[in-house]
Amino acid sequence: MNEPEFLAALRTLPLHPGARGLRDDAAVIGGFVLTTDTLVEGVHFLATDPAADVAWKLVAANLSDLAAKGAAVEGVMLNVPLSADDWDRGFLNGLRGVLAAFAVSLIGGDTVSLPVGAARVLSCTAIGRDAPAPSRTGARAGDALWVTGTIGDAGAGLAIAQGRAGPAALLAAYRRPQPRLAAGRVIAPHVRAMADVSDGLLIDAARIAAASGLAVAIDLGAVPLSAAYVRWRGEDRDDRLAAATAGDDYELLFAADPDWTPPPLPDALPVTRVGTLAAGAGLTLHHDGEPVPLPARIGWEHGAAV
Numbered sequence: 571m572n573e574p575e576f577l578a579a580l581r582t583l584p585l586h587p588g589a590r591g592l593r594d595d596a597a598v599i600g601g602f603v604l605t606t607d608t609l610v611e612g613v614h615f616l617a618t619d620p621a622a623d624v625a626w627k628l629v630a631a632n633l634s635d636l637a638a639k640g641a642a643v644e645g646v647m648l649n650v651p652l653s654a655d656d657w658d659r660g661f662l663n664g665l666r667g668v669l670a671a672f673a674v675s676l677i678g679g680d681t682v683s684l685p686v687g688a689a690r691v692l693s694c695t696a697i698g699r700d701a702p703a704p705s706r707t708g709a710r711a712g713d714a715l716w717v718t719g720t721i722g723d724a725g726a727g728l729a730i731a732q733g734r735a736g737p738a739a740l741l742a743a744y745r746r747p748q749p750r751l752a753a754g755r756v757i758a759p760h761v762r763a764m765a766d767v768s769d770g771l772l773i774d775a776a777r778i779a780a781a782s783g784l785a786v787a788i789d790l791g792a793v794p795l796s797a798a799y800v801r802w803r804g805e806d807r808d809d810r811l812a813a814a815t816a817g818d819d820y821e822l823l824f825a826a827d828p829d830w831t832p833p834p835l836p837d838a839l840p841v842t843r844v845g846t847l848a849a850g851a852g853l854t855l856h857h858d859g860e861p862v863p864l865p866a867r868i869g870w871e872h873g874a875a876v
């Protein structure tokens with residue numbers, strides 16, 4: 571079974587009114603914003619990634635969904651297996667770092683053991699509050715689609731973590747993503763729809779469009795690439811498609827009125843217009859004024875192991 575099939579089946583179960591139809595980054599219940607994400611060794615991180623970086627990524631990936639709703643962070647809950655003393659200690663160090671970096675406190679969690687040789691699976695539940703909580707459903711035809719930061723760095727970082735040569739900055743984008751909490755607080759009150767980019771710019775844009783009952787057109791030439799990415803890989807069409815489908819970016823993707831221009835963001839975070847929403851359905855791509863066929867894979871979707 572693949573992830574969309576499973577989610578479609580889940581939607582036939584009794585859903586809480588705050589669950590937003592299981593079509594959003596988070597649920598909103600009683601003024602709280604609730605989200606959970608899991609990291610699986612071999613799927614979301616490498617066995618060779620430092621334990622401290624896994625802790626960072628676990629919390630950061632969850633904070634990113636709160637950022638996408640413009641939430642202030644109330645705290646996090648963690649579900650963690652103990653495996654080896656060194657790893658557990660490294661994990662604790664990384665946890666201390668990420669909690670300090672984003673001024674987050676721990677609410678609780680659970681600790682279990684891991685069978686010898688089993689892959690690690692770690693979960694986090696992040697709780698936010700005081701959120702405008704734009705959903706993925708609110709975009710209107712004619713809205714502009716914007717994205718923060720740069721896209722594709724983490725995908726490059728994964729290749730570097732797997733053994734390719736490349737700069738530390740790209741590796742850090744993969745291992746230590748920066749959830750856009752401060753930018754999310756600034757942007758959320760002004761937008762009609764917002765999500766974070768975890769599975770890839772193209773697939774996450776297609777999801778905002780589908781949730782809003784619209785089509786989306788993306789200009790590959792506008793996809794913001796970092797100087798490090800361009801030096802490492804290039805900025806041709808293939809390089810842009812790779813960046814826009816890699817995922818793990820943890821940037822904010824949002825639809826806003828075409829007449830709106832973004833305010834300056836905290837830390838001078840760049841924000842770039844990458845596309846337009848329109849009546850209809852589906853994703854289309856263009857580059858240098860030409861239509862570009864959709865690649866076979868537009869982003870990450872989980873499925874049963876083969």
Ligand SMILES: Nc1ncnc2c1ncn2[C@@H]1O[C@H](COP(=O)(O)OP(=O)(O)O)[C@@H](O)[C@H]1O
Nearest residue numbers: 577580589591592593594595596597607635768
């Ligand atoms: N196993 C599950 N049980 C219940 N809800 C789920 C499950 N998996 C995903 N969801 C829900 O589906 C929606 C989309 O999830 P997901 O694509 O993982 O969001 P995100 O990419 O923002 O983390 C969310 O509302 C999430 O809570």
Ligand SMILES: Cc1ncc(C[n+]2csc(CCOP(=O)(O)OP(=O)(O)O)c2C)c(N)n1
Nearest residue numbers: 607612613614615616768769816817818870
């Ligand atoms: C070892 C490894 N291989 C591949 C990837 C790429 N990858 C795995 S899952 C994923 C998407 C994000 O994970 P998901 O569980 O879908 O998070 P969510 O969208 O629910 O926040 C990506 C880009 C990775 N991070 N690590």
Ligand SMILES: [Mg+2]
Nearest residue numbers: 595635766768
């Ligand atoms: Mg999300």
Ligand SMILES: [Mg+2]
Nearest residue numbers: 606607608768
């Ligand atoms: Mg998720």
Ligand SMILES: [Mg+2]
Nearest residue numbers: 607631635768
């Ligand atoms: Mg997520």
